[in-house]
Amino acid sequence: MNGNRKILIGGNWKSNGTVKFTQTHCNFLNTIEFDKERCEVVVSPTFVHILQAKSILDQSNVRVAAQNVSATNEGAFTGEISSQQLVDLGVNWTIIGHSERRQYYHETDEVVGKKVNIANKSGLNVIACIGEKLEEREANKTLEVCFSQLSAISKNVTKWSNIVIAYEPVWAIGTGKSATPEQVQEVHSALRKWLHDNVGDNESNSVRIIYGGSVTESNCKVLITLNDIDGFLVGGASLKEGFKAIIESYKFKNN
Numbered sequence: 001m002n003g004n005r006k007i008l009i010g011g012n013w014k015s016n017g018t019v020k021f022t023q024t025h026c027n028f029l030n031t032i033e034f035d036k037e038r039c040e041v042v043v044s045p046t047f048v049h050i051l052q053a054k055s056i057l058d059q060s061n062v063r064v065a066a067q068n069v070s071a072t073n074e075g076a077f078t079g080e081i082s083s084q085q086l087v088d089l090g091v092n093w094t095i096i097g098h099s100e101r102r103q104y105y106h107e108t109d110e111v112v113g114k115k116v117n118i119a120n121k122s123g124l125n126v127i128a129c130i131g132e133k134l135e136e137r138e139a140n141k142t143l144e145v146c147f148s149q150l151s152a153i154s155k156n157v158t159k160w161s162n163i164v165i166a167y168e169p170v171w172a173i174g175t176g177k178s179a180t181p182e183q184v185q186e187v188h189s190a191l192r193k194w195l196h197d198n199v200g201d202n203e204s205n206s207v208r209i210i211y212g213g214s215v216t217e218s219n220c221k222v223l224i225t226l227n228d229i230d231g232f233l234v235g236g237a238s239l240k241e242g243f244k245a246i247i248e249s250y251k252f253k254n255n
Helices: 019-030 047-057 083-089 099-104 109-122 134-138 142-154 181-198 201-206 243-252
Strands: 007-012 039-044 062-066 093-096 125-130 163-167 208-211 231-234
Touching: 007 208, 007 243, 019 047, 019 062, 039 093, 039 243, 047 062, 047 083, 083 109, 093 109, 109 125, 109 142, 125 142, 134 142, 142 163, 142 181, 163 181, 181 201, 181 208, 231 243
Parallel strands: 007 039, 007 231, 039 062, 062 093, 093 125, 125 163, 163 208, 208 231
Antiparallel strands: none
């Protein structure tokens, strides 16, 4: 079962939002009550809205994450934002390796690994994303792909307590087609076993593995009850008021 792993609900705004939306939505998020001993909530606005979101959400238990981080440290890297700069801002979380970064911006497993390593060493908490494409699932390569991506991440981790694994099947992201509870549990269980076999028993029991892929207020209550699901990374639904129901789904998790 879940043991002592705290549920994590992440909201990835992607490249959405305006100053007005950030103000309105963060004020809404401030009204959501949840047990911070059982649940952790982190939302990821765009870089240009991070400080605005943080200034509003600092009044609540909701934390702010970056959606990405540089594979380099500070220096002559025009357009990049380093993990040290995020820490300096008081931002303690970042997403790394989202499928959209891999697909549209050609981030390889090696690049994702470098980012994880730098972010980890800087003290950032990392939501590291993995997941297979539709053709890979249809070719029965789901676990092969996920293990390969997880291995590249694992080799670069210096502190596992700051790492969250997000399983996001690419074919279910933004498509409205969520993986079935059975499919999700099968992969999450396999990932936990991989951690046990390749990292250690302590990490296998303590590292949170969350699910992302068309999570909605309709399916979250069933998905959260699965043994090896420790929360969600939510895309489009995190921009709507239904995100409240997804956050509150932690109540359906057995202690």
